[in-house]
Amino acid sequence: MKKMNKLLTLMVTLLAILIVGISCDSINDIQSEFAGMEEKAYLGKVDSLKVQPGFGRAKITWYIGTDPKIEQTVIYWNMRRDSIVKDFVRTTPGIQKDSIIIENLTESSILYEFRNKNSKGESSLYSSITVTAWGENFASNLFERKLTMREYDFALSQYKLGLSPAITGDSVVYSQINYKDKDGVNKTVKIERNTDIIELANFPDGAEFQFRNVFFLPQGLDTVYGNYQTFKAPTAKFENGKKLSLKGNISSRYFERDGDKLYEWNADGDVIVYALNEDGSFSQSETYLSLVPRSNYREFFFYNDDKFICVNTGNLVSMHRIVDGRLVTVKTPSGAETFGSSFNMIKFIPAKGFFYSIAPTTGDLRTWFANNDATWGSSNGTTVTKGFFYDPVILFNYQYLVCVDQDGYLWSIPITTSGTFGSKNKIGTGWSKFVKIINVGNKILGLDANGDFYEFDFNVTDNYWILD
Known part of the structure; x- marks a missing residue:
């Protein structure tokens, strides 16, 4: 055993000597390779x-x-x-x-x-x-001030504009408007951060103006100019509408369906359907006697697909179809005949896939999303705005709220599919002569106190409608 240990010790010693020798040779080789090179000196770096x-x-x-x-x-x-x-x-x-x-x-x-x-x-x-x-893309993504109201006054040749308020950290230095007045003089208006309302004087109807925001970011080198947005004042249109032979009734409720049918729900609970003809006239096509009794229901309008919404005298909401001349209730998945309560609002404005309600006293305008199976969607009852005291009011082509204020001015407000608002625009005057306005396709019908209908081939964005 002792001889075996001595042999093992000798082998380990020889192996260590061999490794050291090889390592020394490698180091000597490396030293020889760089022996003739000078040491590299670097300048101080940036x-x-x-x-x-x-x-x-x-x-x-x-x-x-x-x-x-x-x-x-x-x-x-x-x-x-x-x-x-x-x-x-x-x-x-x-x-x-x-x-x-x-x-x-x-x-x-x-x-x-x-x-x-x-x-x-x-x-x-x-x-x-x-x-x-x-660059331009950067400027377009900055938080900017926007026009929230455009109120053109034809009589005064004045364009009143409202801007969203500047907020801390938005980097807007000022906003700028360029336009040419009625005398052909180029005007540049600088709008300071603390100014929310601006009036463009001597402004011709149908003319354009350019609007942009100017930014300066504290960490930046330059003033950044946003792209100009072009807006156009409506062109004055003097028109009282075409009188129709169709007689109306101020006690009836009117609403459209699919842009080519006018529905009348009269005081007797009858539902009368009128078809829109190619010449712009209306002809009676269907009548459902006592279909929706006024003793049971206080509101009735077309909603979506083949569905109608009713609000009964107890302020409960229900969904219906008209089948073989009968009003058929669309029950909820649980079998209930109503799916909403406390709907005591003074007015309802039907859209597609949702409807608005206007609350009494406060004028709260809210959105309601009903599914076709008589259930509610999400975000129901959201208040879009307060103090919405307009009468009459309609939804034109499911894109614009068109409404009349207490002074007879006509306004349009673009909406999204979720019911939110865009900027409010004044688009006419003299509309207090009508007690009701109804939208059918691209037409607006005005009903006066005598029960006469007047038809307008309507345009929301291009015209300022002046009625005598």
Whole structure:
């Protein structure tokens, strides 16, 4: 056993000597390879790079250390295929700031690399920074002020505009409007941050104006100008409508279906259907006697698909179909005949897939989303706006609320499929002569106190409707 241990010890010792020998040979080889080379000396590198983005350009700043041998800074980009040389002139023996503005940049991010050099061929290690320049897309994504109201007054040749309020941190310096007045004079109006209402004087009907926001971001280099948006005042249209032979009744409720049928729900509970003819006239096509008794229901309107909504005298909501001349209830999945309660609102405005309600006293306008199986969708009863005291009011082509105020002015308000509002626009005057207005397709019917219908081929955006 002792002989075996001595042999093992001898073998381990020989192996260690062999490894040490090989290692020494490798080190000697490496030393021999670099023995004739001089030690590499680097210049001080560019330090503390910072960028200030600008519109189509950027300013880059950095610091040069105390190395006295630095003569220039070379700036590379495009995989070092392109470069700019910035001469360095030392004005202080300590750390010195330097900068450059790079022009004609696209709206993108580019990697720039910096390296100090001198005439002796000496250079520093690289420093790098990613530079982003601003462009039109950047400006369009900034939080901006928007027009919330456009109120054109034909009699005064005045365009009154409302703007959303400026908020802290939005970077809007001011807003700007350009237009040409009735005398052909170009006008530029600067709207300060604290101004929410502006009046454009001597403004011709049918004329355009351009609106934009101007921004300055604290971290930026330039003032950023948003793109101009073009708006047009409505063109005055003097028209009282075409009188129809169809007689109306101010005690009846009227609503449309699918843009080509006019429904009348009269005081006797009868439902009368009129078809819209190609010449713009209406002819009676169906009559359902006592279909929706007024003793049981206080509201009835077409809703969606083949469904109608009723609100009974107890303020309960139900959904119905008309089948073989009968009013058939669409029951809920649980078998209930009603699916809403406490609907004591003074007015309902039908849309497609939802309807509005107007509350008494407060004028709260709310949205209600009913499914075709007599159940409710989500976000029901959301208040869209308060103080909505307009009468009459309709939804035109399921896109605009068209309504009349107490002074007879006609207004339009664009809506989304979720029932939210866009900017309010004044589009007419003299509409208090009608006690009801009804939308059928692209037409509006005005019903006066005498029961006479007047028909308008209507346009919400282009005209200012002036009635005698």
